[in-house]
Amino acid sequence: MSLGSRALPHWLILLVVTLALYLPGTGTIPLTDRDEPRFARATVEMMERGTWLVPYFNGEYRFDKPPLTYWWMRLHHELGGINEGMARLHSVVAVWLTAWIIASLGTRLHDRRAGLLSGIVWLTTLQVLVHGRLCVADMPLLLCLTLMGRALVELLWLSPEPKRPWGRWFWVLYIALGMGFLAKGPLAWLVPAVALGLARWWGREKLPWRHLQCLSGLALALLIVAAWGIPALIETHGLFWKVGMGEHVVKRGTEVLNGRRFIPLIYYPLTSLISLFPWVGLAWPVWRFTRSRWRPVTAFLLGWLAAPYVIFSFYATQLPHYVMPAFPAAALLVGAWLASTRETFGEGFRLPRLHLVLVVLLGLIGLGLAGVSRTASGLLSPVLLWAGILFVVLAFAGARLPHWVVQPRVWIGPTLALMMFGFTLERLAHSLREGNATLQAQAALDSATDDIAATACLGWDYTEPSLVFYTGRTWEFTGKLERVERFLNEHPQACVVALSQEWTLEGWLKARWSGSTTVLPTRDASAKVEALLIRHPGLQVKKVSGLNAARMSWVQLQVLVQPPKPVTP
Numbered sequence: 001m002s003l004g005s006r007a008l009p010h011w012l013i014l015l016v017v018t019l020a021l022y023l024p025g026t027g028t029i030p031l032t033d034r035d036e037p038r039f040a041r042a043t044v045e046m047m048e049r050g051t052w053l054v055p056y057f058n059g060e061y062r063f064d065k066p067p068l069t070y071w072w073m074r075l076h077h078e079l080g081g082i083n084e085g086m087a088r089l090h091s092v093v094a095v096w097l098t099a100w101i102i103a104s105l106g107t108r109l110h111d112r113r114a115g116l117l118s119g120i121v122w123l124t125t126l127q128v129l130v131h132g133r134l135c136v137a138d139m140p141l142l143l144c145l146t147l148m149g150r151a152l153v154e155l156l157w158l159s160p161e162p163k164r165p166w167g168r169w170f171w172v173l174y175i176a177l178g179m180g181f182l183a184k185g186p187l188a189w190l191v192p193a194v195a196l197g198l199a200r201w202w203g204r205e206k207l208p209w210r211h212l213q214c215l216s217g218l219a220l221a222l223l224i225v226a227a228w229g230i231p232a233l234i235e236t237h238g239l240f241w242k243v244g245m246g247e248h249v250v251k252r253g254t255e256v257l258n259g260r261r262f263i264p265l266i267y268y269p270l271t272s273l274i275s276l277f278p279w280v281g282l283a284w285p286v287w288r289f290t291r292s293r294w295r296p297v298t299a300f301l302l303g304w305l306a307a308p309y310v311i312f313s314f315y316a317t318q319l320p321h322y323v324m325p326a327f328p329a330a331a332l333l334v335g336a337w338l339a340s341t342r343e344t345f346g347e348g349f350r351l352p353r354l355h356l357v358l359v360v361l362l363g364l365i366g367l368g369l370a371g372v373s374r375t376a377s378g379l380l381s382p383v384l385l386w387a388g389i390l391f392v393v394l395a396f397a398g399a400r401l402p403h404w405v406v407q408p409r410v411w412i413g414p415t416l417a418l419m420m421f422g423f424t425l426e427r428l429a430h431s432l433r434e435g436n437a438t439l440q441a442q443a444a445l446d447s448a449t450d451d452i453a454a455t456a457c458l459g460w461d462y463t464e465p466s467l468v469f470y471t472g473r474t475w476e477f478t479g480k481l482e483r484v485e486r487f488l489n490e491h492p493q494a495c496v497v498a499l500s501q502e503w504t505l506e507g508w509l510k511a512r513w514s515g516s517t518t519v520l521p522t523r524d525a526s527a528k529v530e531a532l533l534i535r536h537p538g539l540q541v542k543k544v545s546g547l548n549a550a551r552m553s554w555v556q557l558q559v560l561v562q563p564p565k566p567v568t569p
Contacts, residue, residue: 010103010112014119018096021123024422025429026092026133027085030436030466032549036135037469038062040087043073044469053232054240057465059474061236063244067228068182069137087135094139095132099123101146102328105153106335109297118335120405122328126394127275131321137184138324144180146328148173148192149304155211157297165213174217178224185244189221191307191325198303198310203296262316268309271320273358276327278398279334281355289337304329338406351402359399366391379435380554383547386428393420437546437555438466441497444542444559445471449495455561456491460484461499461525462557464550481528488536493564497557500526500543505552522553529558538562 031037042055042062055062055070072090080086099119107115122128131138151173159169180188200207232240273280290298308323315322370388373381397417404414433439441462449455456476459467463477478484488494501521511519533539540561548555 010107010116010119011100013116014099014103014123015096017120017123018092018099020418020422021129022092022095022132025425026088027083028426028429028433029084029133030433030439030549031084031087031135031469032432033134034465034550035064036087037464037466038064039069039073039135039137040084041465041469043070043077043087044082044472046070047074047077053228053235058468061239061243063236063240063247065137066182066185066244067232068179069140072140073135084135088133091132091134091136091139094143095123095128098139098143098146098328101143101150102331102335105146105150106332108158109153109332110336110339114336114339116335117338117405118331121279121334121338122331124401125275125279125327125331126277127321127324128327131324138321141180141184141188142324142328144176144183144188145191145325147176148180148188149195149300149328151176152192152196152212153297153300156207156209157300159211166216170213170217173212174220175224177217178221181221181225182228187311187325190311191304194307194310195300195303198306199300202302203299205296262318265313267318268312268320268323272323275320275323276330277358277362277394278355278401279330281352281358281398282334282337282402283354284352285341286334286337289340290333293336293340301329301332305333338402341406351399355402356399359395362398363392363395366393366395379431379546382431383428383435386424386431390421390424390428393417393424397421432547432549435547437462437544437548437557438464438470440544440546441467441557441559442470444544445495445497445561448540448542448559448561449563451493454493456487456494458484458487458494458496460496460529461523462497462548462555464548466550467497481532484532485535488539488562491562494562496560496562498525498529498532498560499523499555500529500558501556502548502551503554526556529560533560536560536562 031040038057042057045056045059046052046054049056052067052071055065055067069090073087076086076089080089099122102122103115103119105115106118109115123132151169154169155173177189177192196207229240290302305326308326312318312322366388368388369384369391373384373388376384400413400417404417445455455473457467457471457473459475459477461479463479468475476487478487484496484498487496502523503519504522507522508519533541540563542559542561543556544559545554545556547553
């Protein structure tokens with residue numbers, strides 16, 4: 001099978017690549033950051049309540065995102081049960097569908113080979129490899145945005161005057177616009193609007209705006225949103241708009257959350273050096289090629305690429321994946337360049353220095369992690385070891401990937417790299433699962449309580465949403481000792497998961513940098529926990545330790561169980 005083969009359709013080749021890259025570890029790695037368990041549990045609670053309108057998490061409304069992702073996840077949970085793999089499957093499917101659409105657009109703009117290479121560039125971009133296996137809303141949004149981009153190119157640049165109104169691309173554009181809002185809110189409308197504005201500015205040509213039939217199209221998109229939004233607003237008495245837009249969109253844009261620092265202008269260009277690995281290393285030759293082959297539609301592709309960076313450069317809350325809506329356009333530009341330069345690879349072509357620097361940097365990080373794993377103790381050691389090996393594998397694959405994708409007869413290297421990637425990721429996934437702090441606490445609770453459903457649960461200084469998902473229980477969270485004591489007095493059968501000590505990655509690195517052999521805990525609440533145990537001697541205690549990936553820290557927890565008092569006859 002070659003990349004240029006006409007025997008196999010694009011969708012099938014891209015499906016095989018997607019399965020090879022995105023299935024390993026997806027069902028094994030525990031839900032990691034704080035958003036994954038919130039999405040997963042909110043879907044389960046919607047199923048338990050029998051509602052399709054409003055998400056709930058931990059027994060309360062969850063206004064963070066509109067419902068499309070929950071609906072999609074619910075379908076997979078109904079088919080395959082409630083587990084990490086089914087919770088993340090929507091992202092894997094969306095990654096593949098997005099790759100297929102990118103390949104279709106690349107074929108339409110250039111040729112079949114450029115289309116396929118563009119799809120492969122998308123699938124092998126580092127940030128896509130990460131988010132394509134996460135239980136969040138980003139991939140459904142990117143699928144909708146890519147559909148919009150595909151339709152806009154057809155309507156404004158490639159298709160002649162429509163023979164009749166409301167043709168196929170009209171429906172694709174505005175249904176994707178409506179569904180994109182249901183995936184992640186107004187960003188789905190802002191990105192194409194800014195991209196079109198930049199395209200008009202850079203292209204300096206009059207566009208056939210009438211082809212878009214904006215009035216009827218926007219009415220259709222608004223109708224899709226309103227079909228869910230109006231009943232949801234009625235049920236929540238307007239809170240979905242007030243909190244969803246006010247707290248999760250406006251406030252995040254004006255206030256820096258969670259103690260992060262705001263770094264204007266340079267944050268996303270810097271983080272893109274990793275997010276777009278390995279293809280960002282080819283930015284300069286891709287840019288020169290793009291300028292030399294300038295077409296009217298090129299202005300739109302560049303506008304699509306730039307729009308998320310323009311939008312989020314001054315947005316107060318900054319996370320590397322926020323600019324991922326630019327990545328389909330980047331894949332199209334890189335794929336076109338790869339298709340045009342395939343004859344030069346292996347004949348003296350040298351990769352840019354930036355590419356080589358990034359490869360070496362990633363490899364050194366991997367070697368460093370593998371090296372320090374020997375000094376780590378307990379369950380942390382295999383996590384660091386396999387993470388280091390994975391970085392080395394990614395560096396090796398990143399160094400060779402531009403050559404592999406343009407030489408269809410080269411298959412031994414890519415096959416070995418895929419096998420190494422899959423094996424290493426599975427080993428890392430098992431290490432993460434064995435060392436996960438929440439799963440350790442869940443196991444301790446299961447062994448200490450006969451009836452978890454009848455037990456009131458409280459997290460004390462350990463406020464991770466993963467507790468809610470993995471125990472299937474409603475939790476109260478607090479940081480105050482007084483509330484813990486009242487909780488134990490109020491509930492005759494109760495459990496408390498208390499944070500005793502925490503060591504963060506930042507603190508560990510500072511200690512290593514200073515040459516210290518002792519790493520002091522960043523947070524130490526062990527004295528408070530011991531004081532509670534003195535006042536409540538009847539509590540059963542189990543100590544567990546593990547990785548809290550949401551905070552990039554190692555924690556020691558104490559699971560305190562207050563068994564029900566025996567009934568006096």
